[in-house]
Amino acid sequence: MWSEQIKTETISDSLFSLLPAETLDLNVLRQFEELGTDESQDLLIELIDLYLNDAQERFYLMHSALAGQDYALLRRHAHSLRGSSGTLGVMQLARVCGAIEHLPLSQLVLEAGQLLDSLAEEFSKVRPVLLAEQRRLTK
Amino acid sequence: MRILIADDDPVSRRILAITLLKWGHELVIAETGVDAWTELQKRDAPRIAILDWMMPGMEGTEVCRLARANEATSHAYLILLTALARKEDLVAGLDAGADDYLTKPLHSHELRARLNAGARIVELQSNLALRVSELELAVEERKQAEAALRNLTLTDHLTGLYNDRGFLTLAEHHIKSVRRKCEKSLLLYADMDGLKEINDNFGHNEGSRAIASVADILSRTFRDTDIVARLGGDEFVVLAKNLSGTQFEMFAARLDENIQKFNETNVLKYPLSLSTGAVLINHDSPLSLQEFIDQADTEMYANKRAKRIMPGSESIFTPAGNSSLAF
Numbered sequence: 001m002w003s004e005q006i007k008t009e010t011i012s013d014s015l016f017s018l019l020p021a022e023t024l025d026l027n028v029l030r031q032f033e034e035l036g037t038d039e040s041q042d043l044l045i046e047l048i049d050l051y052l053n054d055a056q057e058r059f060y061l062m063h064s065a066l067a068g069q070d071y072a073l074l075r076r077h078a079h080s081l082r083g084s085s086g087t088l089g090v091m092q093l094a095r096v097c098g099a100i101e102h103l104p105l106s107q108l109v110l111e112a113g114q115l116l117d118s119l120a121e122e123f124s125k126v127r128p129v130l131l132a133e134q135r136r137l138t139k
Numbered sequence: 140m141r142i143l144i145a146d147d148d149p150v151s152r153r154i155l156a157i158t159l160l161k162w163g164h165e166l167v168i169a170e171t172g173v174d175a176w177t178e179l180q181k182r183d184a185p186r187i188a189i190l191d192w193m194m195p196g197m198e199g200t201e202v203c204r205l206a207r208a209n210e211a212t213s214h215a216y217l218i219l220l221t222a223l224a225r226k227e228d229l230v231a232g233l234d235a236g237a238d239d240y241l242t243k244p245l246h247s248h249e250l251r252a253r254l255n256a257g258a259r260i261v262e263l264q265s266n267l268a269l270r271v272s273e274l275e276l277a278v279e280e281r282k283q284a285e286a287a288l289r290n291l292t293l294t295d296h297l298t299g300l301y302n303d304r305g306f307l308t309l310a311e312h313h314i315k316s317v318r319r320k321c322e323k324s325l326l327l328y329a330d331m332d333g334l335k336e337i338n339d340n341f342g343h344n345e346g347s348r349a350i351a352s353v354a355d356i357l358s359r360t361f362r363d364t365d366i367v368a369r370l371g372g373d374e375f376v377v378l379a380k381n382l383s384g385t386q387f388e389m390f391a392a393r394l395d396e397n398i399q400k401f402n403e404t405n406v407l408k409y410p411l412s413l414s415t416g417a418v419l420i421n422h423d424s425p426l427s428l429q430e431f432i433d434q435a436d437t438e439m440y441a442n443k444r445a446k447r448i449m450p451g452s453e454s455i456f457t458p459a460g461n462s463s464l465a466f
């Protein structure tokens with residue numbers, strides 16, 4: 001994927017810089033490095049794993065909820081995903097989740113499909129950066 | 140400190156757990172509200188719980204409501220964790236029974252400060268509970284000590300007469316000597332008339348005064364060597380030692396006379412009256428002390444009934460001096 005000569009660290013730093021803080025707030029993520037345990041790097045690797053897995057499962061569950069026209073369930077999963085996204089500084093994704101949670105039902109019915117698409121789009125931007133960060137930390 | 144954390148979001152749960160572990164806390168971790176409620180009900184449940192508000196199945200607020208409604212869990216310190224930051228949501232959370240709340244994303248300084256506040260309250264509560272149970276124990280020990288002391292003492296604290304224990308001890312001893320020396324003694328059972336009415340009309344202090352007055356009359360009527368005792372309540376017993384036949388009547392008359400004299404002084408607002416029954420203790424009688432007492436009691440009771448059916452003498456407020464002393 002990337003040339004062998006370029007260090008992964010450099011890549012991840014540059015990738016972070018490519019994404020505006022409104023999309024992924026690096027400072028939020030890095031605060032967990034400062035949690036101060038000896039295994040804080042391992043913790044970040046673990047948190048990214050947990051987040052990526054949980055988010056993918058939530059997408060699946062939200063699509064199922066939408067297919068079943070269960071908007072309350074859809075909002076509930078959006079709420080959970082907003083929590084973990086906000087915690088790791090995945091800001092734009094958290095905002096879209098917030099919209100799903102708080103839009104009036106009449107509007108949500110009309111826009112849910114589109115909102116799920118934009119969640120997927122946000123996720124596709126953030127996921128490689130988080131994976132790269134994981135690789136940097138693994139070194 | 141042991142802390143229960145409950146959050147269905149794995150990321151928040153892990154961050155919370157690692158933060159609390161780093162601070163040296165011991166954790167019980169639940170992924171749902173139902174699991175959290177199960178953990179809270181266990182015997183050694185953590186005293187502090189951090190509960191996510193929105194959890195599938197059972198929300199954090201519902202856990203709070205259940206915890207508050209149950210005696211065993213009502214003292215848990217509950218912190219709600221919420222991404223709902225609107226004022227009305229927070230009020231609803233506190234109304235559900237939460238002690239405090241934290242908003243997501245968590246800030247470690249705030250978490251630490253709020254946990255410290257919770258820990259202080261939990262500690263105060265458990266100190267208080269410990270103190271209460273110490274006091275309860277002390278009161279119980281004191282009661283037992285008093286009861287033990289009452290069993291050891293031989294005198295009645297109200298009248299200064301012997302109590303039942305004192306009487307039984309001394310009378311038993313005396314009866315043996317009666318049998319050895321071929322003597323006679325008199326056992327008198329006396330019951331105050333109308334103590335209940337005195338208590339009802341004038342209060343228990345007045346009742347105690349009446350009891351003390353009867354004790355006084357009995358002591359003055361009999362000799363220092365006789366055993367005068369209050370068995371309890373309004374019941375008295377006298378063991379008059381070494382009597383000749385004519386002395387029985389003399390004591391009966393003297394008791395009537397002393398009661399009458401006392402009533403004439405009007406020290407009390409009502410006349411005192413006694414019902415009595417007596418039994419002679421002969422050296423050759425095979426009865427036990429308790430059987431003598433029972434016999435005298437039966438005699439007394441018959442006299443009391445006879446008095447009741449006499450017209451105009453149902454009340455204690457009849458003229459004094461009609462105490463019947465039957466030999």
